[in-house]
Amino acid sequence: MALLEVRDLSVVFQRKGEAPFHAVDGVSFDVEPGQTVGLVGESGCGKSVTSLAIMGLLPKRGAKVTGSVTYDGTDLLKLSDKQMRDKRGSELGMVFQDPLSSLNPVVPIGLQVTEVLERHRGMPRKEAMIEAKDLLDKVGIPDPNRRLKEYPHQLSGGMRQRALIAIALACRPKLLIADEPTTALDVTIQAQILSLMKELVQDLGTALVMITHDLGVVAGLCDEVNVLYGGKVVEKAMRHKLFAEPRHPYTHGLLASIPRLDAPRGEKLTPIKGSVADNIPWTSACAFAPRCPNALDVCRAETPAEVDKLGRLLRCHNPVVPGTPAAEEVPV
Amino acid sequence: MALGVSKKEKIDGLAESAGVSLAASAWKRLRRSPVFLIGATIIGIFVVLSLLSPWLAPQDPSVPMLIDQVVKARNEIPPPQPGHLLGGDLQGRDFFSRLLVGSQQTLIVGVGATIIGLAGGLILGTLAGALGGWVDSVVMRIVDVMLSLPSLLLAFSIAAMFARPSQFTVILAVSIVQIPVFARLLRGSMLAQRHSDHVLAATALGVKKGAIVFRHMLPNSLSPVIVQSTLVLATAIIEAAALSFLGLGNPDDRLPEWGQMLGDVQNVFDTHPHLAAWPAVCIIVVALGFTLMGETLREALDPKNRR
Numbered sequence: 001m002a003l004l005e006v007r008d009l010s011v012v013f014q015r016k017g018e019a020p021f022h023a024v025d026g027v028s029f030d031v032e033p034g035q036t037v038g039l040v041g042e043s044g045c046g047k048s049v050t051s052l053a054i055m056g057l058l059p060k061r062g063a064k065v066t067g068s069v070t071y072d073g074t075d076l077l078k079l080s081d082k083q084m085r086d087k088r089g090s091e092l093g094m095v096f097q098d099p100l101s102s103l104n105p106v107v108p109i110g111l112q113v114t115e116v117l118e119r120h121r122g123m124p125r126k127e128a129m130i131e132a133k134d135l136l137d138k139v140g141i142p143d144p145n146r147r148l149k150e151y152p153h154q155l156s157g158g159m160r161q162r163a164l165i166a167i168a169l170a171c172r173p174k175l176l177i178a179d180e181p182t183t184a185l186d187v188t189i190q191a192q193i194l195s196l197m198k199e200l201v202q203d204l205g206t207a208l209v210m211i212t213h214d215l216g217v218v219a220g221l222c223d224e225v226n227v228l229y230g231g232k233v234v235e236k237a238m239r240h241k242l243f244a245e246p247r248h249p250y251t252h253g254l255l256a257s258i259p260r261l262d263a264p265r266g267e268k269l270t271p272i273k274g275s276v277a278d279n280i281p282w283t284s285a286c287a288f289a290p291r292c293p294n295a296l297d298v299c300r301a302e303t304p305a306e307v308d309k310l311g312r313l314l315r316c317h318n319p320v321v322p323g324t325p326a327a328e329e330v331p332v
Numbered sequence: 333m334a335l336g337v338s339k340k341e342k343i344d345g346l347a348e349s350a351g352v353s354l355a356a357s358a359w360k361r362l363r364r365s366p367v368f369l370i371g372a373t374i375i376g377i378f379v380v381l382s383l384l385s386p387w388l389a390p391q392d393p394s395v396p397m398l399i400d401q402v403v404k405a406r407n408e409i410p411p412p413q414p415g416h417l418l419g420g421d422l423q424g425r426d427f428f429s430r431l432l433v434g435s436q437q438t439l440i441v442g443v444g445a446t447i448i449g450l451a452g453g454l455i456l457g458t459l460a461g462a463l464g465g466w467v468d469s470v471v472m473r474i475v476d477v478m479l480s481l482p483s484l485l486l487a488f489s490i491a492a493m494f495a496r497p498s499q500f501t502v503i504l505a506v507s508i509v510q511i512p513v514f515a516r517l518l519r520g521s522m523l524a525q526r527h528s529d530h531v532l533a534a535t536a537l538g539v540k541k542g543a544i545v546f547r548h549m550l551p552n553s554l555s556p557v558i559v560q561s562t563l564v565l566a567t568a569i570i571e572a573a574a575l576s577f578l579g580l581g582n583p584d585d586r587l588p589e590w591g592q593m594l595g596d597v598q599n600v601f602d603t604h605p606h607l608a609a610w611p612a613v614c615i616i617v618v619a620l621g622f623t624l625m626g627e628t629l630r631e632a633l634d635p636k637n638r639r
Contacts, residue, residue: 055536089538096536101529106551115547116537167537 110148374621453514461522562626
């Protein structure tokens with residue numbers, strides 16, 4: 001059995017007098033210990049909501065979470081608040097997107113690291129400080145003794161994200177969820193943070209759920225990739241397979257829209273037409289149909305079923321034929 | 333080789349000096365701020381004067397030494413003369429000594445009322461901001477009711493409820509009026525903190541609710557409250573003066589208070605303006621001092637401003 005089994009997870013945001021909004025719609029995936037699973041998609045496709053739902057961080061009122069999230073044999077969605085609090089930070093870690101706003105501005109870094117150790121491992125403050133120093137050292141923060149006393153604003157962006165990773169890994173969680181951990185960083189730092197995470201995950205045997213819109217991150221880190229669109233998984237495959245042969249037009253479009261260094265100068269980028277706002281509900285159509293270059297009539301009339309074939313899960317009526325070049329696909 | 337060693341020493345020295353605490357760096361910034369220095373000087377002089385005034389005062393402030401010069405019918409008031417720098421007051425007591433000793437009572441009333449109001453406001457604001465839901469609604473409706481009444485009117489009503497007015501009733505009346513201001517201010521910034529990323533991050537680490545409120549939400553919400561308390565110090569002094577003026581203050585005027593002195597001389601203001609001007613100037617200067625100091629303190633203590 002996998003460490004984390006997400007089955008048919010749905011999140012519906014409901015407000016009085018407004019139509020319910022399906023942010024996540026029947027998402028299922030497994031994560032094995034030591035494995036890295038990517039959740040990929042553009043803004044608003046339900047990536048972050050999925051991660052918050054797994055951690056039980058969505059507001060009780062207004063957000064309805066259904067399905068099951070089985071971690072190590074227990075369904076996290078059925079746990080009480082207190083049981084969930086004990087799991088968070090000790091067994092489930094999370095790294096957030098913006099390292100500056102995710103750290104408390106008025107508490108020194110050291111105290112923010114020891115807080116978790118004191119809470120979950122019952123360490124006295126002094127012992128925890130020594131452990132915190134080791135942790136900062138491990139995530140590659142130079143001069144940890146000095147940094148322990150400093151405040152978040154005194155650290156650079158990369159160091160803040162390293163500190164956040166140190167905090168998330170302080171109790172050696174078995175599962176780490178990283179919600180776009182590199183978005184707020186510049187490219188050189190991104191590479192450092194990614195290789196750090198890769199290293200730590202390998203050393204500790206942590207299962208990692210990587211949430212990102214950056215296919216470069218996926219290519220570098222993930223074993224299995226789930227492509228989300230409109231709250232549903234539209235394509236799921238192992239990394240190499242997905243990159244070599246994207247079958248869903250959305251995945252294909254995402255890959256085609258990456259600027260390439262080896263493309264001829266002056267060539268236009270190929271974005272995916274439209275935006276998430278153009279989505280039609282999944283109920284009786286494919287949500288991607290209005291933006292899809294391959295759309296057929298059936299795409300607007302019938303919800304595509306999930307088809308699991310040759311180790312690839314695909315939800316599409318008219319998948320891209322392997323070998324189609326990217327450039328002509330999506331005329332702007 | 334020797335070069336390498338000295339370089340390492342240098343780096344170690346830097347490491348020790350650079351890890352500075354919040355208080356130390358705030359002090360470093362404050363020391364260079366002329367505005368803070370002015371405010372701190374005023375408050376420093378005020379506090380020292382109020383502590384030492386019983387010994388500094390040239391005359392006993394409660395004994396009518398110049399009573400023979402006071403002629404009630406002609407509204408006569410003793411003028412400045414040797415030994416009595418500013419002359420006497422309506423009862424023939426040494427005005428300069430009363431002014432000096434008045435600083436003490438003013439400080440007690442202002443600080444006492446602010447501390448009690450701050451404590452009440454912190455409790456209510458933290459309850460409302462941290463618990464939310466129906467607690468928030470109940471607390472905020474109470475606060476709304478209190479704020480809907482003019483603050484002075486409310487203070488009068490509270491002071492009038494006591495059969496025997498005293499210094500304590502004045503402090504209590506003024507402080508209760510300040511509670512809703514603090515509570516609403518704190519609740520507002522606590523709510524903003526509740527939805528901040530670092531509170532979400534702390535929740536994601538399984539930090540207990542109490543620690544989230546007191547370590548992550550409250551310290552980040554306090555700076556507007558600190559600023560408000562300096563302003564309240566000033567208004568507390570003024571409101572206490574208003575209470576005294578209406579006869580709801582401390583009836584015992586042997587120990588003078590600036591507000592009370594100001595109220596006592598209302599009838600002779602056109603003939604002897606200096607009797608009102610001196611306590612008024614004292615109140616204004618002290619209020620200004622508190623405001624200047626509080627504002628610079630806030631800036632210095634806010635880690636977001638430290639670059």
